Amino acid sequence: MEVIKIKILAIETSHDDTSVSLYENKKIIKEYTISQTKFHKNFGGTIPEYASRHHAQTIIKILNNFKNKYDLNDIDHIAFTRKPGLIGSLHVGRIFAKALGYALNKKVFPINHIHGHIFASAFNHNIIYPAIALIVSGGHTQIWHLDSHYPKDIKLLGGTKDDAIGEVFDKVARKLKLGFPGGPFIDGKAKKGEKIIDFSIKNDKTYDFSFSGFKTKVINYINSLEQKKEEIHIQNICASFQNHIFSPLIIKTKRAIKEYNPKSLILGGGVSANSELRKKISKLHPNTLIPEIKYTTDNASMIAITSHLQNGDYDI
Ligand code: KG4
Ligand code: ZN
Numbered sequence: 001m002e003v004i005k006i007k008i009l010a011i012e013t014s015h016d017d018t019s020v021s022l023y024e025n026k027k028i029i030k031e032y033t034i035s036q037t038k039f040h041k042n043f044g045g046t047i048p049e050y051a052s053r054h055h056a057q058t059i060i061k062i063l064n065n066f067k068n069k070y071d072l073n074d075i076d077h078i079a080f081t082r083k084p085g086l087i088g089s090l091h092v093g094r095i096f097a098k099a100l101g102y103a104l105n106k107k108v109f110p111i112n113h114i115h116g117h118i119f120a121s122a123f124n125h126n127i128i129y130p131a132i133a134l135i136v137s138g139g140h141t142q143i144w145h146l147d148s149h150y151p152k153d154i155k156l157l158g159g160t161k162d163d164a165i166g167e168v169f170d171k172v173a174r175k176l177k178l179g180f181p182g183g184p185f186i187d188g189k190a191k192k193g194e195k196i197i198d199f200s201i202k203n204d205k206t207y208d209f210s211f212s213g214f215k216t217k218v219i220n221y222i223n224s225l226e227q228k229k230e231e232i233h234i235q236n237i238c239a240s241f242q243n244h245i246f247s248p249l250i251i252k253t254k255r256a257i258k259e260y261n262p263k264s265l266i267l268g269g270g271v272s273a274n275s276e277l278r279k280k281i282s283k284l285h286p287n288t289l290i291p292e293i294k295y296t297t298d299n300a301s302m303i304a305i306t307s308h309l310q311n312g313d314y315d316i
Contacts, residue, residue: 006312007075009066009100010304011059013093014085014113015138016046017297018058022070023304026123029070031301032062041180045170052088059096072104079307082110084139109311114140115154116302117268119309120291122149123301127289128263129153132256134249134281137269138166138181141209141249143256146266149309157256158207165245166271168215172241175219176234186238187274193239197221200244203251214245242276249277253284264289270297 005025012019019033036054040046066072080097083090094110101108118133133144142159163171166183173182178189199221201214218241225232257265265285271277273296282288295302 006077006308008304008307009072009075009078010111010300010307011078011080011093011097012113012116012298012300012303013055013059013089014081014083015089015298016040016051016054017299018055018062019298019300020059020062020066021300021304022066022075023301023308026305026308028301028304030066031299032065033299034058034062037180045180046086048086048088051086052092055089055092059092063096063100072100075104075106077101077107077109077307077311078104079109079111079303079311081113081116081303083112085113107311109307111303111306111310112151113298113303114142114144115151115306115310117272118144118146118154118266119149119306120268120295120299120302121266121289122305122309123295124292125264125289127266128287130260130262131264131266132157132253132260132262133266133268134253135269136165136249136267136271136277138170138271139164140269141165141211143207143252145256145260145262149306151310158252159209161208161210162212163215165209165211165249166269168211168245169271171215172218175222176232176237178234181270183271183274186241187276189235189238190242190276191239193233193235193237195239195243196236197240198244199240201248203248207252207256209248209252211245211248242274246277246280250280250284253281257285263287267291268296272296 007024010021016036021031022029080093131146135142143157145155147153170182178185265288267290
C-alpha cells in the first residue's frame with residue numbers, strides 16, 4: 001500500500017533506552033537514543049525503578065535538543081510506545097508524549113512496541129501481505145501473522161512460555177563473564193568456535209517457545225566444568241549455543257510458512273542483529289525482510305514508521 005507523506009515525532013521508553021526520533025516519509029531527520037546499559041550492566045539486568053527515573057531525566061534533555069534545532073510545530077502527530085514494557089518506563093514516555101501533544105496542539109497515538117519491531121523492516125523493504133513475522137528480543141520470542149499493517153490484522157500465532165531468547169543470551173553471557181547485553185558478545189565469540197557440544201532442544205507442535213530447559217543445560221555444563229576445574233572453552237560453548245538455540249525458531253518459522261503461505265517473512269527485535277540468525281532466516285523465504293542493524297534493538301524510529309503505517313491516513 002502507498003503511504004502518504006507525513007512528519008512524526010516518536011518516543012520510545014519501554015525498557016532501558018530513551019529514544020526520540022523525528023521522521024518524515026520513511027526517512028529519519030534525527031534520532032537521539034540514550035542507553036542506560038552502563039548502569040544496568042553492573043546488575044546483569046535492568047533495574048525498573050532506576051530505568052524510569054533515568055528516562056524522566058533524559059527525555060527532557062533530548063526533547064530540549066530537538067526543540068532547539070527543529071520547529072516542532074510543523075509535525076503532523078506524536079507517537080509513543082504504549083506497551084509491552086516496564087510499566088514505570090512506559091509511563092514516562094506516555095506522559096511526555098501527551099504533554100507535548102497538548103503544548104503543540106497535535107494528535108498523540110499509542111503504538112505497540114512489538115509492532116515497532118515488526119515494521120522496523122519497512123525502512124528498507126516493502127512488505128507484501130500476508131506476512132509472517134518472527135520477533136526475537138530481550139523480552140519476547142514470538143511468531144505473528146499479518147494480513148495488513150493495521151493492529152486488527154496482526155495476530156499472534158505463538159510466543160514466549162518462559163525465558164525470552166535475548167534473556168538466555170544475556171544470562172549465559174553473564175555466566176561466561178562476557179558483558180551485558182550478552183547477545184553481541186556471544187555472536188562474536190561463536191564465529192571463532194566449533195559447534196561440538198550437544199545443547200539440543202526438543203521441539204513441540206505449537207508455535208510457542210520455551211528456552212528455560214536449554215538455558216539450564218548450558219549453565220549446568222559450565223558449572224560442571226568449573227567444579228571439575230576443567231578448561232572452559234568459551235568460543236566452542238558460544239558456537240554450540242548458537243548452533244542449537246536458533247533451531248526452534250527455524251523449525252517453527254518453516255512450519256508457519258508451510259501453513260500460511262506468506263508473501264513476506266519478517267525478522268525483528270534485538271536478537272535479529274545476530275549474524276548467524278540473519279543468514280539462517282534469509283534462507284527460509286525468497287522475500288525475507290531483515291531490518292538494518294541500527295533498527296534491530298529498541299529505537300524510536302521504528303515507532304515512528306509504525307505510526308506512519310497505522311495512523312498515516314487520518315484527516316489532519
Ligand atoms: O529488542 P531489544 O533491544 O529489547 C527488548 O525489547 O527486549 O533486545 C535486546 C536483546 C538483548 O537480550 C541482547 O542481548 C540481544 O537483544 N541482542 C543480540 C544481539 N544484539 C543484541 N542477541 C544475539 N546476537 C546479537 N548480535
Ligand atoms: Zn524491543
